[in-house]
Amino acid sequence: MESLSNRKKVVSNKKMSFVESLYLPAIVGGMWITIKHMFKKHNTLKYPEQQRVFAPVYRGMHVLKRDEQGRENCTACGLCAVACPAEAITMVAAERQKGEENLYREEKYAESYEINMLRCIFCGLCEEACPKEAIFLTDRIVPTNFDRDEFVYGKDRLVEQLDNRIDITVRQNTGKRGEK
Amino acid sequence: MDTGLLIEKTILVVVIFAITLFIATYQTYMERKVAAWLQDRVGPDRAGPFGILQPIADAGKMFFKEDFIPANADKWLFIMGPGIAMFTASMTGAVIPWGPPLEMFGRTVVLQVADINIGILFIMGFASIGVYGIMIGGWASNNKFSLFAAIRASSQMISYELAMGVSIITLVLMSGSLSLGEIVHQQHGMNWNIFYQPVAFVVFFICSIAECNRAPFDLAECESELIGGYHTEYGSMKLGFFLFAEYVNLFISSAVIAALFFGGYNFPGMDHFSGNTLAILGTAAFFAKIIFFIFVIMWIRWTLPRFRYDQLMHLGWKKLIPIAMINLLITAVVIGFNSGWFTKKSAKVKQTEKSVAMMPKAKVDAQANYKINFNN
Numbered sequence: 001m002e003s004l005s006n007r008k009k010v011v012s013n014k015k016m017s018f019v020e021s022l023y024l025p026a027i028v029g030g031m032w033i034t035i036k037h038m039f040k041k042h043n044t045l046k047y048p049e050q051q052r053v054f055a056p057v058y059r060g061m062h063v064l065k066r067d068e069q070g071r072e073n074c075t076a077c078g079l080c081a082v083a084c085p086a087e088a089i090t091m092v093a094a095e096r097q098k099g100e101e102n103l104y105r106e107e108k109y110a111e112s113y114e115i116n117m118l119r120c121i122f123c124g125l126c127e128e129a130c131p132k133e134a135i136f137l138t139d140r141i142v143p144t145n146f147d148r149d150e151f152v153y154g155k156d157r158l159v160e161q162l163d164n165r166i167d168i169t170v171r172q173n174t175g176k177r178g179e180k
Numbered sequence: 181m182d183t184g185l186l187i188e189k190t191i192l193v194v195v196i197f198a199i200t201l202f203i204a205t206y207q208t209y210m211e212r213k214v215a216a217w218l219q220d221r222v223g224p225d226r227a228g229p230f231g232i233l234q235p236i237a238d239a240g241k242m243f244f245k246e247d248f249i250p251a252n253a254d255k256w257l258f259i260m261g262p263g264i265a266m267f268t269a270s271m272t273g274a275v276i277p278w279g280p281p282l283e284m285f286g287r288t289v290v291l292q293v294a295d296i297n298i299g300i301l302f303i304m305g306f307a308s309i310g311v312y313g314i315m316i317g318g319w320a321s322n323n324k325f326s327l328f329a330a331i332r333a334s335s336q337m338i339s340y341e342l343a344m345g346v347s348i349i350t351l352v353l354m355s356g357s358l359s360l361g362e363i364v365h366q367q368h369g370m371n372w373n374i375f376y377q378p379v380a381f382v383v384f385f386i387c388s389i390a391e392c393n394r395a396p397f398d399l400a401e402c403e404s405e406l407i408g409g410y411h412t413e414y415g416s417m418k419l420g421f422f423l424f425a426e427y428v429n430l431f432i433s434s435a436v437i438a439a440l441f442f443g444g445y446n447f448p449g450m451d452h453f454s455g456n457t458l459a460i461l462g463t464a465a466f467f468a469k470i471i472f473f474i475f476v477i478m479w480i481r482w483t484l485p486r487f488r489y490d491q492l493m494h495l496g497w498k499k500l501i502p503i504a505m506i507n508l509l510i511t512a513v514v515i516g517f518n519s520g521w522f523t524k525k526s527a528k529v530k531q532t533e534k535s536v537a538m539m540p541k542a543k544v545d546a547q548a549n550y551k552i553n554f555n556n
Contacts, residue, residue, distance in 0.1 A: 030483045031479060034483045040220060042221060043220070046225070
């Protein structure tokens with residue numbers, strides 16, 4: 001049959017010649033290869049002291065953004081939860097009351113918003129689905145924990161703090177997003 | 181025997197034992213570093229600067245682990261196994277000449293604990309007892325994997341000791357002596373045995389790797405096939421002893437290779453020095469050679485994959501032993517030819533002349549000097 005991949009090789013069990021059957025030349029050849037590696041530059045990062053720079057499009061822990069005036073962008077439309085292939089996102093919507101205009105940008109907001117970080121596969125589809133630019137994946141890593149319950153992140157850990165805004169401009173301006 | 185000799189030998193024994201343990205300890209570090217470098221990694225670098233305290237941390241870990249003896253194990257044999265392994269490993273250092281004689285307090289201190297006239301046989305004997313530690317340990321564990329490993333180790337030892345012994349006989353034929361002190365002394369300057377017996381060296385080198393149970397001959401402790409090998413059931417410092425004995429063996433066999441084939445403490449240009457300077461430089465040269473061979477054996481370990489069992493036996497019985505035998509035969513014939521056995525006057529040639537006939541002149545002189553020095 002014709003090979004499709006062009007990588008087909010016929011295995012041959014031909015008898016070794018005398019020099020080959022001595023093995024020693026082959027062993028010396030192998031040792032030459034390993035000794036060359038000894039003088040190569042290795043790429044190890046000494047982790048706690050040095051940290052790797054993430055790619056600008058790295059998909060790590062989520063953030064729920066606020067706008068310039070500090071109001072939450074999220075309107076609890078539920079598109080992210082629908083888009084989520086891992087069904088990691090749940091939310092409860094609520095109506096904005098009078099006097100809460102400085103907290104929520106539109107009339108509807110998420111009373112609770114939870115992402116189960118153990119279910120999440122960090123695909124970024126929630127971010128793509130969001131019409132309000134409310135949810136983004138960032139270059140932060142979800143920290144480890146001994147307790148499974150601790151991995152269900154609520155609004156307290158997802159919404160960005162007013163005094164500690166999460167910068168996602170690099171992410172927004174990289175690749176296809178930047179071309180828009 | 182005078183008191184001075186007793187004190188001198190006691191100090192020498194303690195120093196050599198300490199050095200052996202120290203080097204064996206740091207071989208674990210060296211092994212991990214060499215492995216890392218050959219595999220494009222960094223290796224241990226957390227404990228102390230460049231990780232040099234790593235062996236101490238490892239030893240501490242070994243000591244503080246639970247000393248466990250399985251319920252169905254034979255208790256005394258289980259304890260004896262690592263003890264024998266460690267004992268035999270550290271015994272062989274006694275007959276190795278570590279350097280030229282040292283002048284100290286008006287005495288000539290020979291840097292060799294015991295220059296017994298059958299030094300090589302002593303080493304071979306202890307190397308073969310060494311496998312008892314592995315065998316007893318594997319047997320006493322009452323575990324099929326340990327038993328497999330023990331059987332493998334003992335058959336491997338038997339197969340490779342033959343070729344090793346034959347290649348040593350070649351050397352003994354050339355040198356005319358079984359004493360390590362004298363064999364080393366004959367290789368004065370650059371007059372090393374490797375230039376006369378390269379084939380014997382290759383056979384001996386391969387066999388000594390096999391005797392040390394090191395990759396590619398580590399069938400006795402292949403974790404992928406036998407869980408851990410003969411020390412599957414061992415933990416704590418008993419396991420530590422087994423692992424440690426392996427490194428002591430590696431050190432000693434490197435020393436034997438360096439002494440037999442690479443001139444021991446002899447180095448080119450050694451005639452320009454004398455007395456204590458020569459002793460110190462010679463010892464340094466010897467240790468440099470030993471460390472080089474340790475490195476080569478580690479290098480081989482991290483290059484070659486493990487032999488299959490039938491390949492191991494094939495190599496040992498069908499290749500190494502015939503090669504060693506043929507080499508022995510050729511050497512014997514050449515020596516016989518040179519000492520005139522095949523001519524008519526052969527019957528009158530004396531014993532001593534036979535053995536020195538093949539040697540180059542420098543060797544003959546060195547042997548004569550040695551006899552004068554040491555027989556007085």
